[in-house]
Amino acid sequence: MRRITLAKYKIAVFTSILVLLGSASTAFSKSDTPGQPKISEFKLENGLQVVVIPDHRAPVVTHMVWYKAGSADEPTGKSGIAHYLEHLMFKGTTTVPAGEFSAKVSEIGGQENAFTTADYTAYYQKIIPSALKMVMTYEADRMENLILTDETVLPERNVILEERRQRVDSNPGAILGETSRAMLFKHHPYGRPVIGWEHEMLALTKDDAIAFYDKFYTPNNAVLVIAGDVTREMVETLANATYGKVKRRAEPGKRVRVSEPEPIAAKSAEYFDKRVTSPSWRRSYLVPSYNQAKGNDAEALDILAVILGGASTSRINQKIILGDKSATAAGSYYQGGSYDMSTFSIYGVPRGDVTLATLETAIENVIANLIENGVTQKEVDRARNRLINTTIFDRDSQTTMARMYGAVLSMGGTIETIEKWPERVSGVSVEDVERVAKNYLKKSRSVTSYLRPEVTN
């Protein structure tokens, strides 16, 4: 169990749209390639959404269940319960003892994993096709029959607390990141850490987990993604025979979350920690997500992130790393994959004796120059090609494909969202990029984080 335990329980960071939508070109071309089976979807009577991604290159199947519930759906004061429940989902059901499901997967040489984000919680197994029915039976079983007892629940709380210690408390960048994120989302629940605030984690109970489970773990709030050496017909038969028997346990309906007031001030957070080996600088802007953006703002932000600092030819790389050599690392990225709003971030690690203030000015000059003088068609073309081409490398990964579909569907998107992505990215113009740079890269929409090695008052 230890081996499995270590591999499992990953809290995914907000996955970049580059990853989420990354294989879109693949999906796109695959659908259009004669002879290649199409990606298809259907719904069971109980509301479970099913996506089938045929991939016959190897006798392997990826099986994933995505629940449209993450840390941002937690009740106030119960931070961490979404992730805690993810752990507790391995504690057995009315008919299956704790650990049996994991042991069976392991026995046939399969892999399993689970992860929680602000928007979803997902469970997956990578297995041989003949084990698919077994895995579906187990996964469907724990969708409605989970049993929690204090004997299994309380020790697991120590596991998540230890996980917090390792991921956050022992990592100065993560400590500062929590505060900066809470400042960027000063009202929206994205401001709370996925793993939970420690003092609230300490008070989480079995009943809290069951309440979250009973509210959100129901077929009509889940997406089943099966990728690999399967056919749609086969999946349809198996899904009906397993998940089809799970009753609708709740009606969570459309997600209702508080929304964030428009940002008005340039915010900053400075954190000193003796454990910091090199100082670093980061500025995150509040921007729309793919799910929320108007027009092609999200696609344009993806292009902007590449032009500004997402490639070796990007401006930050050219100016800051290669040019004045003020940073050893610097760049920018857009995390467009979320149900509500997203972030656009720029970061830098100063070289040698360069101060954070000097590096900040250098980066700010690059941003100001881009906003003032715009971008070129050549830059847009190069960024678009890079975005689309990079993703082609993902097509070999069945898991990445399955993950992309699961994530996009869990965050309000559709299969079309994915299939049309390359087309939409290709339609981004110079003016689009300049517009989003001007509208969103405003200091008044941002939090700047300064991570410093000394301790001061």
Add this chain to the structure above:
Amino acid sequence: MRRITLAKYKIAVFTSILVLLGSASTAFSKSDTPGQPKISEFKLENGLQVVVIPDHRAPVVTHMVWYKAGSADEPTGKSGIAHYLEHLMFKGTTTVPAGEFSAKVSEIGGQENAFTTADYTAYYQKIIPSALKMVMTYEADRMENLILTDETVLPERNVILEERRQRVDSNPGAILGETSRAMLFKHHPYGRPVIGWEHEMLALTKDDAIAFYDKFYTPNNAVLVIAGDVTREMVETLANATYGKVKRRAEPGKRVRVSEPEPIAAKSAEYFDKRVTSPSWRRSYLVPSYNQAKGNDAEALDILAVILGGASTSRINQKIILGDKSATAAGSYYQGGSYDMSTFSIYGVPRGDVTLATLETAIENVIANLIENGVTQKEVDRARNRLINTTIFDRDSQTTMARMYGAVLSMGGTIETIEKWPERVSGVSVEDVERVAKNYLKKSRSVTSYLRPEVTN
């Protein structure tokens, strides 16, 4: 009605403990003055707590009802509902038409007011003693019989929205203050504005108001304070005859709010607004309130606020305003009156061409000097005397007395809290002040706000 409407509906800012506990010395000495009737309290069978503050100098009575429910008790996403309900409490009951209560008070030359904070909502009338029964009858009636219709509720929403526009949106300092407060309280509901976030106010309904009313407006969650030309016996008879008939409508129990994680980063917010006529600087620290503090930390913070910047002889005044003349106004204050944690703030308005950065350095030097070199016994004595003496001036105000008792009791304190305050303040030592300065005036516990006149990117 317009006249009354204009006077009413005040959102109280966090009242300083100087005001809340201000008349404590009065209460203290009054109780000990032979022949002076004592302040007393009792409880009705339905749980209503009653405080009687006899004051026979004039034929005037102050009648106040305090509900232990404020903006920090609102459900997530319903910001502003506590204050909205305050407005709606004037819209009539099953037997009393809208406006009748206010008209009656006005008819007899009385005054009325109401206010909402993060911790409580209070209603008061100042009247002639013969009108007390009438006022108690009306106030008891609207404790359980409020009737809301869309015809009265919806237009009032425009009133609170207009109030927000006037108080916040037309005031750059208030706009920045909202953001800074949300950064200081990044998890606790004190981070949300009492008046509400505009986008949430726009969606508040009659049902939201009724839900808040039904949850919190019940005798066992209220404090009745009657000060003035009354006797305890008289109040007891009247209270039983009026409020005594109100049933326990709910059991709100002990307040449960999420608590704030320990602050770790020095935070800042910079806001530019064309309407700013002079720039200003403010730093607010997260500190314990009187209700929450261990030992005499709260009393010591009150003394510290005077020594640092609460009097003409204070260090900030001497150094910054009179000394290097870098500010036209500067000072510090401790807002210790709240149910959960509080804030300690230092502010400054630079003189002429002095920059905010220069002023900040000057003020930071004063703070650093105090922390490094401590304070003197003479400073502590002077501050204590000032704190206690200042409050003596409050004793003439019956309303201030009533308000102090109502606020302290609504925020978790007792009559003893008030009566023992001068004694506890007198016990604060040099070491106590130095300890709280060292423990709490850490930049990592603070948000610094920069309000600037220009508009920039």
